Amino acid sequence: MAKKKYYVVWKGKEMGVFSSWDVTKKLVQGFDGALYKSFSDKIEAEKAFNKKFSDYKGKSTKKPVLSATEKASYGLPIKQSLTVDAACSGNPGKMEYRGVLNHNRQEVFKKGPYNNGTNNIGEFLALVHGIALLKKKGLLKLPIYSDSKIAMSWVKKKQCRTNVVFDASNNDLLQLIHRAEKWLQENSYQNPILKWETKAWGEIPADFGRK
Numbered sequence: 001m002a003k004k005k006y007y008v009v010w011k012g013k014e015m016g017v018f019s020s021w022d023v024t025k026k027l028v029q030g031f032d033g034a035l036y037k038s039f040s041d042k043i044e045a046e047k048a049f050n051k052k053f054s055d056y057k058g059k060s061t062k063k064p065v066l067s068a069t070e071k072a073s074y075g076l077p078i079k080q081s082l083t084v085d086a087a088c089s090g091n092p093g094k095m096e097y098r099g100v101l102n103h104n105r106q107e108v109f110k111k112g113p114y115n116n117g118t119n120n121i122g123e124f125l126a127l128v129h130g131i132a133l134l135k136k137k138g139l140l141k142l143p144i145y146s147d148s149k150i151a152m153s154w155v156k157k158k159q160c161r162t163n164v165v166f167d168a169s170n171n172d173l174l175q176l177i178h179r180a181e182k183w184l185q186e187n188s189y190q191n192p193i194l195k196w197e198t199k200a201w202g203e204i205p206a207d208f209g210r211k
Contacts, residue, residue, distance in 0.1 A: 003040060004019070004040070005021065005038045005039065005040055006018070006038070006039045006040075006042050006044075006045035007019075007020075007021060007024040007036060007037070007038050007039070007045070008036060008037055008038075008039060008045050008048045008049045009027055009028060009035070009036045010035040010036065010049070010052070010053040011031070011033060011034055011035040011036075011053070012027040012028045012031050012034045012035070012036060013026070013027045013028075013031055014027050016049065016118070016120075016163070017042070017045045017046055017119075017120075017150075019042075019088070019119065020089075020090065021038075023090055023093075024036060035053040037053070037056055037061060038061065039061045041198070041199060042147065042148070042198070043147065043149060043198065044061065046148070046149055046150050047149070048061075066199055066200060070200075071200045074197045074200035074201070077145060077194075077196065077197075077201055078102070078143050078194070079102055080102070080103055080143075081102045081103075081142060081143040081144065081145055081194075082099055082100075082101060082108065082130050082134065082142060082143070082144045082145070083099070083100050083101075083102050083144070083145040083146075083196060083204050083205045083206040084097065084098070084100075084123070084126035084127055084129075084130045084144060084145070084146055084204075084206050085098065085100075085123070085126065085146070085147065085204050085206035085207050085208065086098075086119050086121075086122025086123045086125075086126055086148075086208075087119070087122070087208035088117060088118055088119040088122060089113075092116040092117055092118050092164055092170075093116070093117070094112070094113040094114070094115060094117070095112055095113060095114050095117030095118060095121060095122045095173075096111060096112025096113045096114070096122065096208075097110075097112060097122040097123070097125055097126035097129070098110040098111070098126065098206055098208070099126060099130045099133070099206060100205045100206040101205075102145065102205050108133070109129060109130075109133060111125070111126075111129065114170065114172065114176075115169050115170050115173070116164065116166075116167075116169050116170035116173070117170065117173050118162060119148075120148065120151060120154075120162060121160060121162050121164065121177065123146060123148035123150070123151030124150075124151040124154045124155065124160050124177075124180065125160075125176060125177070125180055126151070126206070127146055127151055127152070127155050127193065128155060128180040128183060128184060129180075130144050131144065131155075131189050131191055131193075132183055132187070134189075134191055135187065135189055135191075139191075140189070140190045140191065141190055141191065141192075142191055143191060143192040143193075143194050144191050144192070144193050144194065145194050145195070145196040145204060146194075146195070146196060146204075147195070147196040147198050147204045149195065152193055152195065155184065155193060156193075158185055159181055160177045160180065160181060162177075
């Protein structure tokens with residue numbers, strides 16, 4: 001089974017981090033001066049997108065295999081926690097997101113699919129949905145794991161900083177985003193938002209398993 005790859009497009013018909021080569025190819029082929037590169041790790045791809053193409057030109061982006069000692073340095077994820085993730089077919093494309101408890105792999109919410117969304121939007125909405133749900137249930141200290149640094153930063157800034165164009169086809173998604181941003185602006189929360197260390201722990205339990 002081929003390993004999952006993530007593609008960073010710094011310059012193309014659309015810029016961002018994409019999980020499909022077929023989608024990426026359409027964005028860079030025929031575009032004069034296109035700048036793009038593949039990564040085997042989503043987090044590294046997100047980091048790279050916020051840097052310059054020149055920082056990676058000619059360099060290997062293969063994900064290093066961690067030794068047992070390196071894995072041990074990350075410790076283990078907190079068992080009593082909520083994990084969230086999103087999946088998107090195309091970028092933009094049909095997007096859905098969900099929350100899964102870490103200790104027993106029980107799905108506690110699942111939303112979508114929504115038309116013309118992105119993985120980053122889904123990761124953001126999943127985090128806000130999870131935070132709001134835990135607050136409603138009185139689970140004020142239960143940690144929430146996400147494997148998306150972009151979504152975590154958007155939640156911290158209380159703003160979904162997407163470049164997606166909204167129209168009648170995805171207006172319901174835009175309303176969800178507005179509602180999530182409003183919730184963040186009007187509510188406080190104590191739940192720790194933690195980074196899921198995929199390279200040490202494997203895929204996040206909320207992963208949709210479509211790689």
